[in-house]
Amino acid sequence: xxxxxxxxxxxxxxxxxxxxxxxxxxxxxxKIQITHPRPGEALTDPAPLGQIFAFPxxxxxxxxxxxxxxxxxNQEEQTGLLGPQGFSIVKYNHExxxxxGKVCSRKNTSLRIVAVxxxxxxxxxxxxxxxxxxxxxxxFELLKRIPPECKNVASIQTFVP
Numbered sequence: 001x002x003x004x005x006x007x008x009x010x011x012x013x014x015x016x017x018x019x020x021x022x023x024x025x026x027x028x029x030x031k032i033q034i035t036h037p038r039p040g041e042a043l044t045d046p047a048p049l050g051q052i053f054a055f056p057x058x059x060x061x062x063x064x065x066x067x068x069x070x071x072x073x074n075q076e077e078q079t080g081l082l083g084p085q086g087f088s089i090v091k092y093n094h095e096x097x098x099x100x101g102k103v104c105s106r107k108n109t110s111l112r113i114v115a116v117x118x119x120x121x122x123x124x125x126x127x128x129x130x131x132x133x134x135x136x137x138x139x140f141e142l143l144k145r146i147p148p149e150c151k152n153v154a155s156i157q158t159f160v161p
Contacts, residue, residue, distance in 0.1 A: 020150050030061075035059050037113075046160075059115055060097060061099060064117065070117060071123070074114075084129055088102040113158060115153070115154045116150040126159075
């Protein structure tokens with residue numbers, strides 16, 4: 001019976017540590033944020049990109065960890081599948097702690113934008129995803145989920161007019 005108590009105690013301790021880490025990120029600004037567009041707001045300033053359009057996305061992040069990058073992904077509303085947006089590198093400004101990137105989409109559609117702080121392994125995976133899609137005449141096989149090593153994630157629902 002004491003081994004069950006030990007397991008339960010370990011689970012409770014792990015839960016408390018995870019809660020403290022999440023609270024620290026949220027309260028001290030470590031959580032990535034999307035500031036433009038705002039939730040439910042339309043994407044603006046379309047730039048033609050072949051048969052689709054590129055739209056600017058802006059956000060804040062207090063500190064970008066060493067060797068990490070910010071990546072944007074489009075998530076399909078109906079299927080939940082994700083497409084990393086590698087056509088435009090997200091730029092992080094260390095001085096004012098903001099970032100700027102782009103997502104692409106067709107017009108007249110609903111879209112969820114996901115921003116992730118990607119460690120090196122995820123960056124390699126996203127770049128591979130882009131290379132394979134380009135080799136297939138820009139036909140990309142969408143991802144079923146965000147890679148689990150991406151712990152710092154934000155998303156908003158928006159639409160393309």
